[in-house]
Amino acid sequence: MTNTPLRLGIAGLGTVGTGVLQILHRQGDRLAARAGRPIEVVAVSARDRSRKRAVPIDAYAWEDDPVALARRDDIDLFVEVMGGHEGPAKAAVEAALNAGKDVVTANKALLAHHGHALALRAEAQGRVIRFEAAVAGGIPVIKALTEGLAANEIRRVMGVMNGTCNYILTRMESAGLSYAEVFEEARQLGYLEADPRLDVDGIDAGHKLSLLAAIAFGTEVDFGHVALEGIGAVTIEDIRRAADMGYRIKLLGVAQMTGRGLEQRMQPCLVPASSPLGQLEGGTNMVVIEGDSVGQIVLRGPGAGAGPTASAVLADVIDLARGNRVPTFGVPATSLRRVRPAQGAVAAPYYLRLQLIDKPGALAKVARVLGDAGISIDRMRQYGHEDTTAPVLIVTHRTTRAALDEALTALPETGVLAGQPVALRIEQL
Amino acid sequence: MTNTPLRLGIAGLGTVGTGVLQILHRQGDRLAARAGRPIEVVAVSARDRSRKRAVPIDAYAWEDDPVALARRDDIDLFVEVMGGHEGPAKAAVEAALNAGKDVVTANKALLAHHGHALALRAEAQGRVIRFEAAVAGGIPVIKALTEGLAANEIRRVMGVMNGTCNYILTRMESAGLSYAEVFEEARQLGYLEADPRLDVDGIDAGHKLSLLAAIAFGTEVDFGHVALEGIGAVTIEDIRRAADMGYRIKLLGVAQMTGRGLEQRMQPCLVPASSPLGQLEGGTNMVVIEGDSVGQIVLRGPGAGAGPTASAVLADVIDLARGNRVPTFGVPATSLRRVRPAQGAVAAPYYLRLQLIDKPGALAKVARVLGDAGISIDRMRQYGHEDTTAPVLIVTHRTTRAALDEALTALPETGVLAGQPVALRIEQL
Structure with missing residues (x-):
C-alpha cells in the first residue's frame, strides 16, 4: 500500500458519473484497500455546474471545458463518461492522451468509430484506454476476453447487449403486444435513447459487438462492417411461431473469424428456447464466448444503469491504480490486424x-x-x-x-x- | 514487447499439466503477443518420466523432485498442477515461494487448507499465488471477483461447482434413476474422483467455496467452517416433487456475510427451475455473484477438463508475464480479516x-x-x-x-x- 493517490478527473456528471462519485464516497476505503492506494477525485466537468445532484461536488475543482479538465497537471487519469462520438468527448479523450494521461471511458460510440486511432495515440504516449463499461454494462467481459481467456484462440463471440431491445422482444411475447405498442411503452418508461434508432436499429449493440470483435480476434475495430438489422420488422406472429418450434427471437450480435474474413452481424435471430441466450428475459445482457481450449463461457448481468456501469468504470480505475496496464485492445495497437470483412460466410439454418x-x-x-x-x-x-x-x-x-x-x-x-x-x-x- | 521470456517450471504432467504444454505448443506465439513476452517452459517434474504423453517433454529439463524443480535458479514461475493438499505439492509450493518464485496452481484442496499461510508466505517474499484454475475450471471467476467487480461490496456468492454432482442430479431427474444407480454410472464413466466422497460429500465444491468467500469478503480462508452436506440423501422422489413445485435440486454453495459472521454452506438446495442455476444441466459450473453496485452477475462454463483448466492456468501465467500482480486473495494477506463463522444466520424458505x-x-x-x-x-x-x-x-x-x-x-x-x-x-x- 502506497499513500500516493491516483488522481481522477471526471468529465460528465450524468447517471454514470454521479454513480462513480457515489461509490467512491460510500466505498472509498474498500476501493483503496483493493487498489493498494487511495483513489481521489480532483476535478470534474459537466454541462451544468448548478444542477442538483445526488452527491455534493463542491469538494472538487470545476472545469467548464472537459478538454481543460483532461489537460490538468493534477490528474493522473481522465474518466470520460459524457457520451457522444464526436465533439467534446473525442476532443477531451485526445487531449488527455496527448497530455500523457490514461483514459477510462464508458463511450462505446466513440471507440466503435475512433477506437483504433485512439489506441494508437494512447500507445504512442505510453498510455492505455480502458473501457469495460462500454460493453455489456456491469459484466466484466472485456476483462474476461483480454485476460481471463487470454490463452484461447477465440472461435466466436456472441451477445445480447441492448437491454431495451431484449425488453421489447420479451415483453411482446409475454403480453402478446405488437412491436409498435411495446415500443411506445418503452418510450414512456424512459427505456429508449433520445434517438431510439440507436437501440432498435441495433446501432448501440453493434458498437459493442465491434469492440468485442477487435479484442477477440486481435483486429482493428471495424464498426463500419457490422451488418446491422434492427428489431422493427419482428412481429408478434413470428415470436409465437418461433416459440412453437422451440425458439426465441433475440437481437443477437455474432462475430466470427472465417476463411473469408471477419463476419460481424447484429440482427434478430432465433436461438433455442432452452439455451442460456433463449432464456434471457428483460433488460439483462448476456455474452457468450467460445474459445479453442475453454469451450463455451457465458456471462450474464445488468447491461445498463448507474450502479452496474459505475462498477465497471471503477474496476478499470482500480486496475490502473494497481498498475495493471493491459493494452487498449489486449495486444499492442500497432499489432492489431486489418482484416477483410466477410458477409454471409457462415452457413446456418x-x-x-x-x-x-x-x-x-x-x-x-x-x-x-x-x-x-x-x-x-x-x-x-x-x-x-x-x-x-x-x-x-x-x-x-x-x-x-x-x-x-x-x-x-x-x-x-x-x-x-x-x-x-x-x-x-x-x-x- | 520485451524479449525476456517468462520461464516456467511445471510440476505435474497429468491431464492439466499436459493440457498446459499442449496450448503452449499450439498457441505459443499468440500467448507471447498477449503477454508481451515469450512464455517458455524450462523444466518439468512428474511421478513417471517415461509415461507416454500427448506432448513430447524431451525439450525440458527433468526433475524427479518437485521441490528441486521449485528451487531451480532458471525458473521465474512455478506451476503446480500435481494436486493433493499435503506432501509434495505443499512442500514444492513452499519451496518455490521461499526461493522467490511466483506460483500458479490449480490446487483447491491445498489452498482451502493452507491458503492463508501460503499467501502470507508469498507476501513476505514479495510474491503472489494465482489460482484461477482451482475454482470453477475455465470460468474466470477469481478474476471477476478480485478485479472485474472490485468496486463492489459483495453481498453473496453462490455456485454449482462440482460438475459430477450436477451430472448425477440432472441425470437422476432425466432418466428417473436412483442416486445409487447414477452414482454407479458416473463411477464407470470415470467422472468420480479416486475418493468419490470428495465429489458427492461436497468436499471439493466446499474447497472452492471457501476460496471464493475469502476473496469476496476479504477474509482468511476458512474451509473448516463450511457446512458440508453431500447429495447422497437426495432421492428421485424429492427431485420430482421439487419439480412439481417449480424447483430443481442443486448442490449449491453459498457464502454470505451476516450480522453474526460469515456463513458458508455447501448443501443440496432447491432453486427456481426457471433461474439460471435451475437451468444448469450436466457437468457445467455456474457462479453467481451479487454486489452492492453491480447487482447480480452470472458466470457459466466448463468446470473441469484439460482444456478449460489449462486455459485458466495460462491466464494466470499471462497475467504474471504482463506484470499484473494482484495479491493472492485480492488484498494484502496481512489485511485479510478473521471473522466469526455463522451457521443458520440467514433465514430462508x-x-x-x-x-x-x-x-x-x-x-x-x-x-x-x-x-x-x-x-x-x-x-x-x-x-x-x-x-x-x-x-x-x-x-x-x-x-x-x-x-x-x-x-x-x-x-x-x-x-x-x-x-x-x-x-x-x-x-x-
Whole structure:
C-alpha cells in the first residue's frame, strides 16, 4: 500500500458519473484497500455546474471545458463518461492522451468509430484506454476476453447487449403486444435513447459487438462492417411461431473469424428456447464466448444503469491504480490486424414464414424453389387456413445466405405467396 | 514487447499439466503477443518420466523432485498442477515461494487448507499465488471477483461447482434413476474422483467455496467452517416433487456475510427451475455473484477438463508475464480479516416432504407443530394415498434453521409420520 493517490478527473456528471462519485464516497476505503492506494477525485466537468445532484461536488475543482479538465497537471487519469462520438468527448479523450494521461471511458460510440486511432495515440504516449463499461454494462467481459481467456484462440463471440431491445422482444411475447405498442411503452418508461434508432436499429449493440470483435480476434475495430438489422420488422406472429418450434427471437450480435474474413452481424435471430441466450428475459445482457481450449463461457448481468456501469468504470480505475496496464485492445495497437470483412460466410439454418395462397400445388412450388437453390428442409409446419391463405413455417438445414437470397428472390415468382416471406437466421449454440 | 521470456517450471504432467504444454505448443506465439513476452517452459517434474504423453517433454529439463524443480535458479514461475493438499505439492509450493518464485496452481484442496499461510508466505517474499484454475475450471471467476467487480461490496456468492454432482442430479431427474444407480454410472464413466466422497460429500465444491468467500469478503480462508452436506440423501422422489413445485435440486454453495459472521454452506438446495442455476444441466459450473453496485452477475462454463483448466492456468501465467500482480486473495494477506463463522444466520424458505399416516387430524397436528415453531406455510400439496400413508409437500415462508430444527424434532412426537421428514433449503435468487 502506497499513500500516493491516483488522481481522477471526471468529465460528465450524468447517471454514470454521479454513480462513480457515489461509490467512491460510500466505498472509498474498500476501493483503496483493493487498489493498494487511495483513489481521489480532483476535478470534474459537466454541462451544468448548478444542477442538483445526488452527491455534493463542491469538494472538487470545476472545469467548464472537459478538454481543460483532461489537460490538468493534477490528474493522473481522465474518466470520460459524457457520451457522444464526436465533439467534446473525442476532443477531451485526445487531449488527455496527448497530455500523457490514461483514459477510462464508458463511450462505446466513440471507440466503435475512433477506437483504433485512439489506441494508437494512447500507445504512442505510453498510455492505455480502458473501457469495460462500454460493453455489456456491469459484466466484466472485456476483462474476461483480454485476460481471463487470454490463452484461447477465440472461435466466436456472441451477445445480447441492448437491454431495451431484449425488453421489447420479451415483453411482446409475454403480453402478446405488437412491436409498435411495446415500443411506445418503452418510450414512456424512459427505456429508449433520445434517438431510439440507436437501440432498435441495433446501432448501440453493434458498437459493442465491434469492440468485442477487435479484442477477440486481435483486429482493428471495424464498426463500419457490422451488418446491422434492427428489431422493427419482428412481429408478434413470428415470436409465437418461433416459440412453437422451440425458439426465441433475440437481437443477437455474432462475430466470427472465417476463411473469408471477419463476419460481424447484429440482427434478430432465433436461438433455442432452452439455451442460456433463449432464456434471457428483460433488460439483462448476456455474452457468450467460445474459445479453442475453454469451450463455451457465458456471462450474464445488468447491461445498463448507474450502479452496474459505475462498477465497471471503477474496476478499470482500480486496475490502473494497481498498475495493471493491459493494452487498449489486449495486444499492442500497432499489432492489431486489418482484416477483410466477410458477409454471409457462415452457413446456418433459417426460419422461414410464408403466407401461402390456398391453391393446389402451392407448397410443391415453394419446395421446388428451395430445392433449386440447394436448400433442404429440416422441418415444415402448415397452419389452418386464414381466409384464402395459410401460414407455412419452414426450418431449413444449414444453408448460405446467398442460397437463401436466391430462394427469396425466386419465391414471389411462383405466384403462390401472399405478402413478403420472412426469413430469420437460426444461430446454432 | 520485451524479449525476456517468462520461464516456467511445471510440476505435474497429468491431464492439466499436459493440457498446459499442449496450448503452449499450439498457441505459443499468440500467448507471447498477449503477454508481451515469450512464455517458455524450462523444466518439468512428474511421478513417471517415461509415461507416454500427448506432448513430447524431451525439450525440458527433468526433475524427479518437485521441490528441486521449485528451487531451480532458471525458473521465474512455478506451476503446480500435481494436486493433493499435503506432501509434495505443499512442500514444492513452499519451496518455490521461499526461493522467490511466483506460483500458479490449480490446487483447491491445498489452498482451502493452507491458503492463508501460503499467501502470507508469498507476501513476505514479495510474491503472489494465482489460482484461477482451482475454482470453477475455465470460468474466470477469481478474476471477476478480485478485479472485474472490485468496486463492489459483495453481498453473496453462490455456485454449482462440482460438475459430477450436477451430472448425477440432472441425470437422476432425466432418466428417473436412483442416486445409487447414477452414482454407479458416473463411477464407470470415470467422472468420480479416486475418493468419490470428495465429489458427492461436497468436499471439493466446499474447497472452492471457501476460496471464493475469502476473496469476496476479504477474509482468511476458512474451509473448516463450511457446512458440508453431500447429495447422497437426495432421492428421485424429492427431485420430482421439487419439480412439481417449480424447483430443481442443486448442490449449491453459498457464502454470505451476516450480522453474526460469515456463513458458508455447501448443501443440496432447491432453486427456481426457471433461474439460471435451475437451468444448469450436466457437468457445467455456474457462479453467481451479487454486489452492492453491480447487482447480480452470472458466470457459466466448463468446470473441469484439460482444456478449460489449462486455459485458466495460462491466464494466470499471462497475467504474471504482463506484470499484473494482484495479491493472492485480492488484498494484502496481512489485511485479510478473521471473522466469526455463522451457521443458520440467514433465514430462508424450506421444502418439507413428510410421509403422513392416514388418520383423521394428521395434517392438523403437523400444521400445529410448524405453527408452534413460528413457521408459516406458503404452499402445501397432499398427494394421493400410497397404502396407508400419503406424501405431503410443504413450502414454508422464510424461517430460521433453528425454528426448522425445533419443528423437525417435534414432528415425530405427533405420531402421524411414517419415516423421517425431508427438509431442504430453498435458496432465494
